[in-house]
Amino acid sequence: MAREQVREKRLQRCSSRGIPRAILWLLFLMSVPFAQARDHFQVLTRGYSNQRTSANLSERVLTADSVRSSRFGKLFMLPVDDEIYAGVLYAADVLVAGSKRNVLYVATVNNSVYAFDADKLGAPLWYRNFNGAGRPTRNAEVGQACRIYHDFRGNIGIVGTPVIGPDQTMYFVTRTVEYGTTVQRLHAIDITSGNDRPSSPQVIEASVPGKGDGSINSAVAFDPITANQRAALALSRGVVYVAWASFCDTRPYHGWMMAYDASTLAQMGVFNSSPNGSMSGIWMSGAGPAFDAAGNLYVTSGNGTSGGATEFGESIVKLQPKSLRVLDYFTPSNFNTLNDFDLDFGTQGPTMLPGTTLMVVGGKEGKMYVVETTKMGKRIPGDIQIPQEVQAVDLTIRPTLSHHLHNAIPVWKSSQGLNVYVWGESDFLRSYRYDPKTRKFAVPAIATGAILAPSGMPGGMMTLSANRSHSGTGILWATLPRLGDANHATVPGDLFAFDAENLNLLWSSAGTSDDPLNFAKGSPPVVANGKVYVPSQSNFVSVYGLRNGAQNPQNLAFKAQATGSAPCDLSQTAEKAFNGSAQGGPSDKWCSSTPSPFLQADLGKSVTVGRIVVEHAGAGGEDFSLNTRDFNIQVSADGSNFTTVTTVTGNDQSITTHDVTPVAARYVRLSVITPTQNATSAANIYEMQVYAPIARFNSADALAGDPDPVPPAGAVVLSSPGASDADPQSQNGSKTVEVTSTGRVITPPPDVAAPPPDAQITQSGMRMKVLKTGSGSEHAVANDCVTVSFIAWKTDGALFSTSTSMNDSDLVCLNDAIVGVSEAVKEMVVGEKRRLWIPEDMTFREGHHHSQRRPEDEEPPHKDLTFDLELLSILKAPQTPVDLKQPPATATRTPSSLAYQVLKSGTGNRRPSVSDKVTAHFSCWRSDGRLFESTLTGKHPALVTLATSLPGIREALSQMTVGEKARFWIPAALAYGEEPVEGFYPAGDLVYEIELLSVE
Secondary structure: OOHHHHHHHHHHHHHHOOOOHHHHHHHHHHHOOOOOOOOOOOEOOOOOOOOOOOEEOEOOOOOHHHHHOOOEEEEEEEEOOOOOOOOOEEEEEEEEOOEEEEEEEEEOOOOEEEEEEOOOOOOOOEEEEOOOOOEOEEHHHOOHHHOOOOOOOOEEOOOOOOEEOOOOEEEEEEEEEEOOEEEEEEEEEEOOOOOEOOOOOEEOOOEEEOOOOOOEOOEEEOOOOOOEOOOOOEEEOOEEEEEEEOOOOOOOOEOEEEEEEOOOOOEEEEEEOOOOOOEOOOOHHHOOOEEOOOOOEEEEOOOEOEOOOOOEOOOEEEEOOOOOOEEEEEOOOOHHHHHHOOOOOOOEOOEEOOOOOEEEEEOOOOEEEEEEOOOOOEOOHHHOOOOEEEEOOOOOOOOOOOOOOOEOOOEEEOOOOEEEEEOOOOOEEEEEEEEOOOOEEOOOOOEEEEEEOOOOOOOOEEEEEOEOOOOOOOEEEEEEEOOOOOOOOOOEEEEEEEEOOOOOEEEEOOOOOOOOOEOOOOOOOEEEOOEEEEEOOOOEEEEEEEOOOOOOOOOOOOOOEEEEOOOOOOOOOHHHHHOOOOOOOHHHOEEEOOOOOEEEEEEEEEEEEEEEEEEEHHHHOOOHHHOOOEEEEEEEOOOOOEEEEEEEOOOOOOEEEEEEEEEEEEEEEEEEEEOOOOOOOOEEEEEEEEEOOOOOOOHHHOOOOOOOOOOOOOOOOOOOOOOOOOOOOOOOOOOOOEEOOOOOEEOOOOOOOOOOOOOEEOOOOOEEEEEEOOOOOOOOOOOOEEEEEEEEEEOOOOEEEEOHHHOOOEEEEHHHOEHHHHHHHOOOOOOOEEEEEEOHHHOOEOOOOOOOOOHHHOOOOOOOEEEEEEEEEEEOOOOOOOOOOOOOOOOEEOOOOOEEEEEEOOOOOOOOOOOOEEEEEEEEEEOOOOEEEEOOOOOOOEEEEHHHOOHHHHHHHHOOOOOOEEEEEEOHHHOOOOOOOOOOOOOOOEEEEEEEEEEO
């Protein structure tokens, strides 16, 4: 008899003898390894294990060779009732309805949980909705600090990734509004049926002593309204851990972590990260707490008060199991800067490095911190108590934009060594290798990918699969926005597969019928037993793997007979919207500029229709302003008499999903009312897909609309505590002397409070003094980046920030630097050191990375600063052309108003077509001379897909031959427009210099 059968029979006998479930749970825990409970690999928690390595090292089917082949692609899609923010889970050999299956578990923001057969398309094995007599919170009800909160679009129910225990119990948190009251509950259900375990659910309540934001009578209560349960749940040694942050930093709020007995759901411990202050949310972009061998857990926190006694904003905190007592912590020494510029430290969860006592974590500065778990070091100027700090994201490519790291850092012990992987915003995927002798990572990166992340949040969401350390088996999987900023927006996504040893691109989802639809921010792919599961915010999970023969399309409209209004161009006919492709460029769509245009599919026979997906202009790489704003979807049995099944107004999304009451139809029609967001008259549809109905929640027992505000007798009412008038705890004390662990003393200069009479006065009124002369005569200019060593103090002598954490060498791009620092550096030469007295009106950055700012972000920090600044090196940007305003008379002009001038001739005669990918170096300037982007400073070219590039870039590249270098004057209409939808994109005309290196 197999070991599994023996174990099951023993447990059945124990259960029949009345042994409590808690003891059975411990028996399971001791006898079953956490993520390898049976013969097949399982994904029972976020990041595959409690060390959060994001690596499945038991993958034997998917290799670099098999994924590179034409056999790999999308197999099927699993439809659900709403958007997916939580990560999906996978359990093997689960007994459901009398049969053992591999089961995929999916939770949605409608508080629904699905169990699907993970290996084939089919209806859910079981499905349950947990709204009860309420409904999920809606996005308009939270996040008021953002005015209009769009990190979610609609419901906010289950958001944090559930966790599954070895006794086949799943734990998750729901969020409902019941009779006008917001309630959060911890659930425990049987994964074989969806039924509740005993004691489930439990209403989440907590209170801690404190006088911080929202406190009443010296106590801070958990507020279910403002608390965002974003981080993944965790399970360790019979204890479930749950964390909370906020919605758009809407105060009052605090970071919370709570511990619950996995068997009884009794609360065992509570940690509040800022009981005498404010904020400090534990969100980690959806990642989960990491655990060491002793069971201690580690979490990171975002913007908030930080003091090291009771306040732990901008920190990694080590917590004792069960009690959640603070054991240790690390806070970056520049936490004041992080707070002042909304550069959360806690945008990633920690990752344990296998075989060491180290962990790594990144944040919004694009830095990777290497921290010793046995002695984290608390807060020391310069962060020299930690083994290393790496500027893992290159700031020079798009120096004025954000470079955040989100989610978690995957780690793999390859045959060559221990690698970690980072993919920050506006940068390439990078791999760094750990040196066990120095206990540091080699710099620069050992490998760099060729795909440049689009401007904006959040960078790549990554996972790794491999067969242990075997060469040729390691694959780095990543989802990435196709274009646009996913912060406060829903954007199209792509899936990529890279060789984990060299980061060569193996595969992408640009192929026919491989589209993963809308990007699921914070929810990375999951790999198990030869399949890749990709959640989306289009209400589907896409399943990828090795195909065996032709696929039966789920999309009922795939290659359907199509009709529509007259096309804009003969290449843009109606059938292009039903070919399964959205990334083939302008000729891969239906376009019509006729009044009231329509697009129609003949499905060939009458079928039951329940869901329609429309991919608008943005899905094909066009500007979001061209997305269809107002439209109807209609159905017909005979092609003559149509019934409207849904009407959409005010749409701005690139991919929209429409669930309708199931209806029998042969014809499906899209009738466009308002084609775009602006005055453009042409409708642009890249794909229209039609699907059968999905399994839906029977809402007959739920309250329609907003429930009655009067709760029934006995109902638990949880209300938001009132705000306190007391000021939060200070972000920094008045200490003026700092001593590092190595004995280095950092003392403020005697003239820290005010400049001496002999200080130089700049044109802006800032004062400076040369402390050490430099060498050479070259000066940095506006678009350059520099490396500097600095220490900054407040005028009372309190340390504000220092570059010591980067081995006294910090990278600064002048277009994004503190105004006073930028002005001073431009007057300095390499080796020179100056003291700067920077007034408060020059201690801010000129631009803000976020497309939608919070009110508290709109003012600079109110403090004068004194800097000691040494210029170490100048990283020269490409020289700014002198003819930015208009092309010279010798430039060649095209009918579209693009102009270009060849700077260096190429070789050969082949020019790229719209279906090609090319490798190129490029630099782009705004008309005011500011550099927007350049691959030259970092000396790494990008792989560019012509079909989804800006129209001006597509046309420019099509003019070139390999080896050619040219300057292009691109009018606003062929770039981002005069008023870009994404606020950080440059408006108006642009000038690009491009060097074409190769064509694929």
